[in-house]
Amino acid sequence: MFRLNRKNGVSYYTISSFEDTGLVRHGFSTREGGVSKGDYGTMNFRFHCPDTKENVLENFRIMAETLDMDYKNIVLSKQVHEDVIHTVTEADRGNGITRDNAFTSVDALITDKRNIPIVTLYADCVPVFFLDKRLHVIALAHSGWRGTVKRIAMKTAEKMKNDYNSRPEDILAAIGPSIQECHFEVSDEVAEIFIKEFGADTAVRYGAKYHVNMQRAIKKQLSEAGIPAENIDDSGICTYCNSDFLFSHRKTNGKRGNMGAFMELI
Numbered sequence: 001m002f003r004l005n006r007k008n009g010v011s012y013y014t015i016s017s018f019e020d021t022g023l024v025r026h027g028f029s030t031r032e033g034g035v036s037k038g039d040y041g042t043m044n045f046r047f048h049c050p051d052t053k054e055n056v057l058e059n060f061r062i063m064a065e066t067l068d069m070d071y072k073n074i075v076l077s078k079q080v081h082e083d084v085i086h087t088v089t090e091a092d093r094g095n096g097i098t099r100d101n102a103f104t105s106v107d108a109l110i111t112d113k114r115n116i117p118i119v120t121l122y123a124d125c126v127p128v129f130f131l132d133k134r135l136h137v138i139a140l141a142h143s144g145w146r147g148t149v150k151r152i153a154m155k156t157a158e159k160m161k162n163d164y165n166s167r168p169e170d171i172l173a174a175i176g177p178s179i180q181e182c183h184f185e186v187s188d189e190v191a192e193i194f195i196k197e198f199g200a201d202t203a204v205r206y207g208a209k210y211h212v213n214m215q216r217a218i219k220k221q222l223s224e225a226g227i228p229a230e231n232i233d234d235s236g237i238c239t240y241c242n243s244d245f246l247f248s249h250r251k252t253n254g255k256r257g258n259m260g261a262f263m264e265l266i
Protein backbone atom coordinates (compact mmCIF):
# COMPACT_ATOMS: atom_id res chain seq x y z
CA MET A 1 0.00 0.00 0.00
CA PHE A 2 1.17 3.51 -0.83
CA ARG A 3 0.77 5.82 2.13
CA LEU A 4 0.81 9.63 2.02
CA ASN A 5 3.04 11.25 4.65
CA ARG A 6 3.45 14.88 5.70
CA LYS A 7 6.59 16.09 7.45
CA ASN A 8 8.02 19.63 7.65
CA GLY A 9 5.51 20.76 5.01
CA VAL A 10 6.70 18.06 2.59
CA SER A 11 4.18 15.54 1.29
CA TYR A 12 5.50 12.22 0.01
CA TYR A 13 4.42 8.63 -0.45
CA THR A 14 5.95 5.59 1.19
CA ILE A 15 5.29 1.90 0.54
CA SER A 16 4.12 0.08 3.66
CA SER A 17 5.57 -3.31 2.64
CA PHE A 18 8.99 -1.66 2.25
CA GLU A 19 8.64 0.25 5.54
CA ASP A 20 7.71 -2.93 7.39
CA THR A 21 11.10 -4.50 6.58
CA GLY A 22 12.97 -1.75 8.46
CA LEU A 23 15.70 -2.08 5.83
CA VAL A 24 15.26 1.12 3.83
CA ARG A 25 14.54 4.81 3.96
CA HIS A 26 12.48 5.77 0.92
CA GLY A 27 9.86 8.07 -0.52
CA PHE A 28 8.18 9.29 -3.67
CA SER A 29 7.78 13.07 -3.72
CA THR A 30 4.74 15.16 -4.63
CA ARG A 31 4.66 18.84 -5.64
CA GLU A 32 4.37 19.93 -1.99
CA GLY A 33 7.18 21.15 0.22
CA GLY A 34 9.80 22.66 -2.09
CA VAL A 35 10.95 26.16 -3.05
CA SER A 36 10.26 26.27 -6.81
CA LYS A 37 7.55 28.49 -8.30
CA GLY A 38 4.76 28.38 -10.87
CA ASP A 39 4.69 25.43 -13.27
CA TYR A 40 7.65 23.97 -11.36
CA GLY A 41 6.13 24.55 -7.93
CA THR A 42 7.13 23.57 -5.56
CA MET A 43 9.16 20.35 -5.15
CA ASN A 44 10.93 20.18 -8.51
CA PHE A 45 13.91 17.90 -9.16
CA ARG A 46 14.25 18.73 -12.85
CA PHE A 47 17.50 20.43 -13.88
CA HIS A 48 17.84 22.06 -17.31
CA CYS A 49 14.43 23.73 -17.36
CA PRO A 50 13.31 27.32 -16.66
CA ASP A 51 13.53 26.64 -12.91
CA THR A 52 16.88 27.55 -11.36
CA LYS A 53 19.59 25.07 -10.44
CA GLU A 54 19.71 26.62 -6.96
CA ASN A 55 16.01 25.85 -6.43
CA VAL A 56 16.41 22.27 -7.63
CA LEU A 57 19.41 21.65 -5.38
CA GLU A 58 17.56 23.18 -2.43
CA ASN A 59 14.63 20.85 -3.15
CA PHE A 60 16.99 17.87 -3.10
CA ARG A 61 18.38 19.10 0.22
CA ILE A 62 14.89 19.50 1.73
CA MET A 63 13.72 16.10 0.49
CA ALA A 64 16.85 14.34 1.75
CA GLU A 65 16.47 15.99 5.13
CA THR A 66 12.80 14.97 5.28
CA LEU A 67 13.68 11.35 4.52
CA ASP A 68 16.65 11.43 6.92
CA MET A 69 19.15 10.89 4.11
CA ASP A 70 22.52 12.56 3.54
CA TYR A 71 22.08 14.91 0.58
CA LYS A 72 25.79 14.70 -0.35
CA ASN A 73 25.55 10.94 -0.91
CA ILE A 74 22.68 11.03 -3.42
CA VAL A 75 23.28 9.25 -6.73
CA LEU A 76 21.10 10.62 -9.52
CA SER A 77 20.20 8.69 -12.67
CA LYS A 78 20.57 9.99 -16.24
CA GLN A 79 17.31 8.99 -17.87
CA VAL A 80 17.14 8.66 -21.64
CA HIS A 81 14.37 6.03 -22.05
CA GLU A 82 16.88 3.25 -22.64
CA ASP A 83 17.44 0.13 -20.55
CA VAL A 84 20.89 0.63 -18.99
CA ILE A 85 20.99 -0.45 -15.34
CA HIS A 86 23.87 1.03 -13.36
CA THR A 87 25.34 -0.73 -10.34
CA VAL A 88 25.96 1.98 -7.77
CA THR A 89 29.21 1.92 -5.79
CA GLU A 90 30.80 4.20 -3.20
CA ALA A 91 32.54 6.06 -6.04
CA ASP A 92 29.16 7.28 -7.34
CA ARG A 93 28.27 9.26 -4.20
CA GLY A 94 27.15 12.77 -5.13
CA ASN A 95 26.70 12.02 -8.83
CA GLY A 96 24.52 14.76 -10.35
CA ILE A 97 24.20 16.58 -7.01
CA THR A 98 27.54 17.67 -5.54
CA ARG A 99 29.16 17.37 -8.96
CA ASP A 100 28.18 17.00 -12.60
CA ASN A 101 26.27 13.92 -13.62
CA ALA A 102 28.89 11.51 -14.98
CA PHE A 103 26.31 9.15 -16.49
CA THR A 104 25.21 9.32 -20.12
CA SER A 105 22.48 6.65 -20.11
CA VAL A 106 21.16 5.26 -16.83
CA ASP A 107 17.43 4.57 -16.46
CA ALA A 108 17.78 2.19 -13.51
CA LEU A 109 19.99 2.07 -10.45
CA ILE A 110 20.80 -0.94 -8.31
CA THR A 111 22.92 -1.32 -5.19
CA ASP A 112 23.67 -3.36 -2.09
CA LYS A 113 25.63 -0.49 -0.49
CA ARG A 114 24.22 1.14 2.62
CA ASN A 115 23.58 4.85 3.11
CA ILE A 116 23.72 5.78 -0.56
CA PRO A 117 20.38 7.27 -1.64
CA ILE A 118 19.55 6.34 -5.22
CA VAL A 119 17.20 8.71 -7.05
CA THR A 120 15.21 8.49 -10.29
CA LEU A 121 12.87 11.17 -11.71
CA TYR A 122 9.29 11.20 -12.98
CA ALA A 123 6.41 13.15 -14.46
CA ASP A 124 4.02 10.45 -15.85
CA CYS A 125 6.55 7.66 -16.48
CA VAL A 126 6.35 4.70 -14.12
CA PRO A 127 8.60 4.40 -11.05
CA VAL A 128 9.35 0.81 -10.09
CA PHE A 129 10.86 0.13 -6.65
CA PHE A 130 12.63 -3.13 -5.73
CA LEU A 131 13.88 -4.52 -2.43
CA ASP A 132 15.40 -7.92 -1.77
CA LYS A 133 14.47 -8.28 1.87
CA ARG A 134 16.74 -11.30 2.42
CA LEU A 135 19.98 -10.13 0.78
CA HIS A 136 19.41 -6.37 1.16
CA VAL A 137 19.61 -5.16 -2.41
CA ILE A 138 17.61 -2.20 -3.72
CA ALA A 139 16.81 -0.89 -7.19
CA LEU A 140 14.80 1.82 -8.91
CA ALA A 141 13.72 1.64 -12.55
CA HIS A 142 12.30 4.43 -14.72
CA SER A 143 9.79 2.79 -17.02
CA GLY A 144 8.17 5.13 -19.53
CA TRP A 145 6.43 3.56 -22.50
CA ARG A 146 9.74 3.02 -24.28
CA GLY A 147 11.38 1.59 -21.16
CA THR A 148 8.33 -0.59 -20.60
CA VAL A 149 8.63 -1.97 -24.14
CA LYS A 150 12.35 -2.54 -23.50
CA ARG A 151 11.29 -4.43 -20.33
CA ILE A 152 13.49 -2.42 -18.00
CA ALA A 153 11.52 -3.58 -14.92
CA MET A 154 12.01 -7.24 -15.84
CA LYS A 155 15.68 -6.65 -16.66
CA THR A 156 16.22 -4.96 -13.29
CA ALA A 157 14.72 -7.94 -11.46
CA GLU A 158 16.83 -10.29 -13.60
CA LYS A 159 19.96 -8.30 -12.72
CA MET A 160 19.15 -8.69 -9.01
CA LYS A 161 18.92 -12.44 -9.60
CA ASN A 162 22.06 -12.72 -11.75
CA ASP A 163 24.41 -10.30 -9.97
CA TYR A 164 23.29 -10.74 -6.35
CA ASN A 165 21.64 -14.17 -6.32
CA SER A 166 18.32 -12.67 -5.30
CA ARG A 167 15.46 -15.16 -5.15
CA PRO A 168 12.34 -13.76 -6.80
CA GLU A 169 10.21 -14.72 -3.79
CA ASP A 170 12.36 -12.41 -1.62
CA ILE A 171 11.94 -9.41 -3.92
CA LEU A 172 9.34 -6.80 -3.01
CA ALA A 173 8.31 -4.56 -5.90
CA ALA A 174 6.17 -1.44 -6.06
CA ILE A 175 4.75 0.63 -8.90
CA GLY A 176 4.44 4.30 -8.02
CA PRO A 177 2.29 7.26 -9.15
CA SER A 178 2.33 7.57 -12.96
CA ILE A 179 -0.04 8.17 -15.86
CA GLN A 180 -2.72 5.47 -15.83
CA GLU A 181 -4.92 3.91 -18.49
CA CYS A 182 -7.60 6.60 -17.90
CA HIS A 183 -5.32 9.24 -19.49
CA PHE A 184 -2.55 7.51 -21.42
CA GLU A 185 -3.86 7.89 -24.96
CA VAL A 186 -1.39 6.62 -27.55
CA SER A 187 -1.05 6.27 -31.32
CA ASP A 188 -2.23 3.05 -32.97
CA GLU A 189 1.45 2.19 -33.59
CA VAL A 190 2.31 2.29 -29.89
CA ALA A 191 -0.88 0.40 -28.97
CA GLU A 192 0.02 -2.35 -31.45
CA ILE A 193 3.45 -2.74 -29.88
CA PHE A 194 1.88 -3.20 -26.43
CA ILE A 195 -0.71 -5.66 -27.72
CA LYS A 196 2.00 -7.69 -29.44
CA GLU A 197 4.47 -7.58 -26.54
CA PHE A 198 2.17 -7.76 -23.50
CA GLY A 199 -1.31 -8.78 -24.64
CA ALA A 200 -4.59 -7.13 -25.64
CA ASP A 201 -5.41 -6.04 -22.07
CA THR A 202 -2.49 -3.58 -22.05
CA ALA A 203 -3.95 -1.38 -24.83
CA VAL A 204 -7.66 -0.71 -24.51
CA ARG A 205 -9.90 1.21 -26.89
CA TYR A 206 -11.48 4.40 -25.51
CA GLY A 207 -13.68 5.41 -28.44
CA ALA A 208 -11.50 6.05 -31.48
CA LYS A 209 -8.22 5.94 -29.58
CA TYR A 210 -6.19 3.38 -27.68
CA HIS A 211 -5.13 3.91 -24.11
CA VAL A 212 -2.14 1.97 -22.81
CA ASN A 213 -1.91 0.41 -19.37
CA MET A 214 1.83 0.51 -18.63
CA GLN A 215 1.36 -0.64 -15.05
CA ARG A 216 -0.32 -3.86 -16.23
CA ALA A 217 2.51 -4.49 -18.72
CA ILE A 218 5.05 -3.95 -15.94
CA LYS A 219 3.25 -6.33 -13.58
CA LYS A 220 3.40 -8.98 -16.31
CA GLN A 221 7.16 -8.42 -16.56
CA LEU A 222 7.60 -8.75 -12.82
CA SER A 223 5.64 -12.01 -12.87
CA GLU A 224 7.77 -13.22 -15.77
CA ALA A 225 10.81 -12.56 -13.58
CA GLY A 226 9.21 -14.82 -10.98
CA ILE A 227 8.15 -12.20 -8.43
CA PRO A 228 4.95 -13.42 -6.74
CA ALA A 229 1.86 -11.23 -7.23
CA GLU A 230 1.50 -10.75 -3.47
CA ASN A 231 4.96 -9.12 -3.39
CA ILE A 232 3.91 -6.44 -5.90
CA ASP A 233 2.32 -3.21 -4.76
CA ASP A 234 0.61 -0.90 -7.27
CA SER A 235 -0.22 2.65 -6.13
CA GLY A 236 -2.95 3.04 -8.76
CA ILE A 237 -2.40 6.81 -8.52
CA CYS A 238 -2.69 8.74 -11.80
CA THR A 239 -0.40 11.74 -12.21
CA TYR A 240 -2.63 13.28 -14.91
CA CYS A 241 -5.75 13.01 -12.71
CA ASN A 242 -3.87 14.70 -9.84
CA SER A 243 -1.77 17.30 -11.63
CA ASP A 244 -2.27 19.92 -8.88
CA PHE A 245 -0.52 17.58 -6.49
CA LEU A 246 1.75 15.56 -8.82
CA PHE A 247 3.70 16.59 -11.92
CA SER A 248 2.20 15.40 -15.21
CA HIS A 249 3.97 15.93 -18.53
CA ARG A 250 0.84 15.15 -20.57
CA LYS A 251 -1.54 17.38 -18.63
CA THR A 252 0.79 20.40 -18.83
CA ASN A 253 2.25 19.89 -22.32
CA GLY A 254 5.68 19.55 -20.76
CA LYS A 255 5.55 22.65 -18.53
CA ARG A 256 6.25 20.75 -15.36
CA GLY A 257 8.89 19.77 -12.87
CA ASN A 258 10.02 16.28 -11.93
CA MET A 259 9.15 14.21 -8.92
CA GLY A 260 11.70 11.89 -7.38
CA ALA A 261 11.83 8.31 -6.16
CA PHE A 262 14.35 8.16 -3.31
CA MET A 263 15.61 5.03 -1.59
CA GLU A 264 18.61 3.91 0.45
CA LEU A 265 19.58 0.87 2.45
CA ILE A 266 19.92 1.63 6.14
Ligand SMILES: [Zn+2]
Nearest residue numbers: 182183238241
Ligand atom coordinates in the same frame (compact mmCIF):
# COMPACT_ATOMS: atom_id res chain seq x y z
ZN1 LIG B 1 -5.92 9.67 -15.12
